[in-house]
Amino acid sequence: MHSEVVASRSADQRDSSRESRNGGSPQLDAVSLAIIQQLQEDGRRPYAAIGKAVGLSEAAVRQRVQKLLDQGVMQIVAVTDPLTVGFRRQAMVGINVEGDVESIADALTDMSEVEYVVMTAGSFDILAEIVCEDDDHLLDVINKRIRALPGVRSTESFVYLKLKKQTYMWGTR
Amino acid sequence: MHSEVVASRSADQRDSSRESRNGGSPQLDAVSLAIIQQLQEDGRRPYAAIGKAVGLSEAAVRQRVQKLLDQGVMQIVAVTDPLTVGFRRQAMVGINVEGDVESIADALTDMSEVEYVVMTAGSFDILAEIVCEDDDHLLDVINKRIRALPGVRSTESFVYLKLKKQTYMWGTR
DNA sequence: ACCGGACCTTGCGGATTTCGCAGATGTGGT
């Protein structure tokens, strides 16, 4: 039979009851974690190779991956460096709102230039990341479109000077 | 022969000289953009299917994708929802620095809990996103590790209440 | 006008991967 992790597999599986002690919706066991880890290194890695690495058959890996995708636990996608794709201006915008915060957040979500929207506790109600082609574009989005939303009390912008880190390695620790 | 886009293909390719008017380092033409778009929808989509969609042969798509990966223009990876993977506390931290900003940014980059680091213009010198398992963990990272860095003058935290949008759709517009 | 380079196409096998299904195996509920 194949390799390293195999011996302890059946035990590991039973562990899934324990792992499910995370509060997340569809509980993840150690094996699924390992699979995700593999796919975080290379989203196109073949199922057989993953199976060998985590101690599962090719078919089993396939089923797990499919379920993880169906459940929305993960997705396999191409991610790009905004700079090389022609977006030269980015900014984080802190927003303060009067009235319904969530409806403002929804409005931001509908803007294609807005890459990231999160409601927060602290001196901002919402943080939104904006990706634009140039300064004009950025100015337009912030001043004409965001500030124009009814209920937006104030905004503060943090223009990106240099992106130092950007990982997609959740669950890898 | 195959299908829709074929007729206008040779013309499209010649357009690539125009598209290269973006300032990005390794200029991207419209076809590569379209390929990226396909892989943003499904990172495992077969080359033949992509070729049909963008009007290229399977072999050509294969070569392009390989080059895009080699050049670091894009990567194909699994991305997960932090919540379901067991990280229940996230925050954005604004940091003010005295002295060398970049060395502080580098120090943050080395922390595994720090998912995102960017140097900014505005009332913060650095923004860092932190992903933690629970409140204790978050508190530890912010108070014990970040504030402990020599040169960090002050920090302000924005704990995430609700993530509303998170896309990886750059270049898709 | 000519050549070289970059890129695409078509075509082709062979190795690899994907995919569906049937047959274990283990677990929990009644």
Place this chain on the structure above:
DNA sequence: ACCACATCTGCGAAATCCGCAAGGTCCGGT
């Protein structure tokens, strides 16, 4: 004990990947 359910394994069959070779076209340089 027995059944329902979930999961894993083990296959072939089909599809995909991958390298390679032989052109073709367009462009820029000399």
